[in-house]
Amino acid sequence: MEISQPTSILSQSSSTINTTSIHASMEHLQTTIRDMEAFDAAHADVIQMLLATPSPHAMKRYYNQLASEGIGPWLKVQYIGQTMGKGVFAAKDFDEGEVVLREPKLVGIQNAHSKEDSLVCSFCFCYVGSLELQLRWKLFARGHLRPIRGTNLQGDSQGTDNQCLEQHARVESDGDERICDPPSSVSTSCLGTEICNYKCRSDESEEQSAKRRALSFESFSWISDDALRLPFGDVFPLPHIVECRGGCHEDLFCSEACAEAAWEAYHCLLCTGSKSLCPNKSLLSEFKQFADETNDIFHLAAQVIANVICKCRKLESVATEVKSEEDAKARNTRMLLEAWEPFAMGHKRLWWESIALPEDVDPAEEDVFRNQMKELAANSLGLLKKVLFMEEYAALFSLEVYGYIIGMFELNNLEIVVASPVEDYFIYIDELPHDAKCEAKKITKPALEALGEDYASYCQGTGFFAIQSCMNHSCEPNAKAFKRDEDRDGQAVLLAIRKIEEGEEVTISYIDEHLPLEERQLMLADYGFACQCSKCLQDREASLN
């Protein structure tokens, strides 16, 4: 399974921006850009420090520290020049196929549509629960199963929350037909499943719907039986689900270690559960809903801000007492800059200035579009400020910093891809010896038919990675992001695609490098630069002669 780099955040952002809800939300929200700009002016000194290019000394220290922690130990991040900025260089020879970098995300999210399909650890993105649970979740998302009261998806009867069930899953009686909503934001604590006979989904034709109806109650009765296990299911064991310690039931984890790491890093401030440390938890759902309805990337920006605040608090807890208010202010700024360091290193531009114009926007309307994007960011920030604002770290909540954080994702993010055990399972069954295969298929066939090609859908998300994000583009790359069979989590994995010599720059391709020069140039213009790689320089020279 290949992962591309960087995620075309352009297409991802524009495809997830829902313009209807943007307008509705904008009318509803009172936040004005003018208010935010006045706020920014009052904190201009600290904002400038946050957005300043880090010194070569700070850069060297930061990337050396990562190497000493085992992240990219055989790579060096170095400044190249004004046009290229920094780049990543090999500190040893790499053979073709060798792993050049394996790196955990600094921040990352699973895409909203992928959540409906794959239950993964919110921190490391590995699949959780059991194969049966994953299959049940997929069938549920497609309307083949519906939630029942009294059990959760793991088949336990504890932890049921009927209110939650009613809130998330509208189940109506319509004559003989039972209709259920898909699980757009379903909490796993409140769901068991039983057969959902019919539902005409918005994304399917009458014919497809009729075909699905033909899959009788009996076809699926086996999978609604929580005690039933899939044949050969134990070949694909998954870690047991660890619930969020804050009690939100929205984020799931594969281990106590992941639950703890997420809590410490950002989740304690973004958790909607009863033990959340969020200063204004009641408004958190409003912020999350706005991000769901407009642009997923705001969830990621909230993670950055929560992460910086969490680090500041840790630094505070070991800081020495100060005597004056002025000393306290200076100390807070020092802590803020220290906590912000990983994000200070990222290449950035303002989001509303750098986002490529979507194809459906008339170029004559470009200014209107960019203003809309700025208002959208301002509205998202307005909600986040109501949830998390802390005077000590006020500059972190400036519109300018927020715009640069989202712009950083736009320019650097890598798509996160994790292969699904459900796909592996069906392939495994298909490759069994004849008799065993026939026996197993008696059980698996209806589910496979119901899922169609979706049986192979996998976990998708987006993340920002400290070292991988420093890799420049080349139309003749020597490395690529690639998930091997054993890479079963959300880490970025970069492989050498030819021999890379010590001292050589490690480059990847952000686009299809086999396209002709003009198309490459057009695509890279969407990433905001004119390619300076040797292939482009040669092709350009050749086109002039």
Ligand SMILES: C[S@@+](CC[C@H](N)C(=O)[O-])C[C@H]1O[C@@H](n2cnc3c(N)ncnc32)[C@H](O)[C@@H]1O
């Ligand atoms: C993902 S970042 C790569 C790291 C970046 N050079 C830095 O300083 O952090 C992408 C940015 O690097 C620069 N860049 C990457 N590849 C380039 C290339 N082939 N030619 C010119 N600029 C490039 C562009 O400014 C681009 O927006």
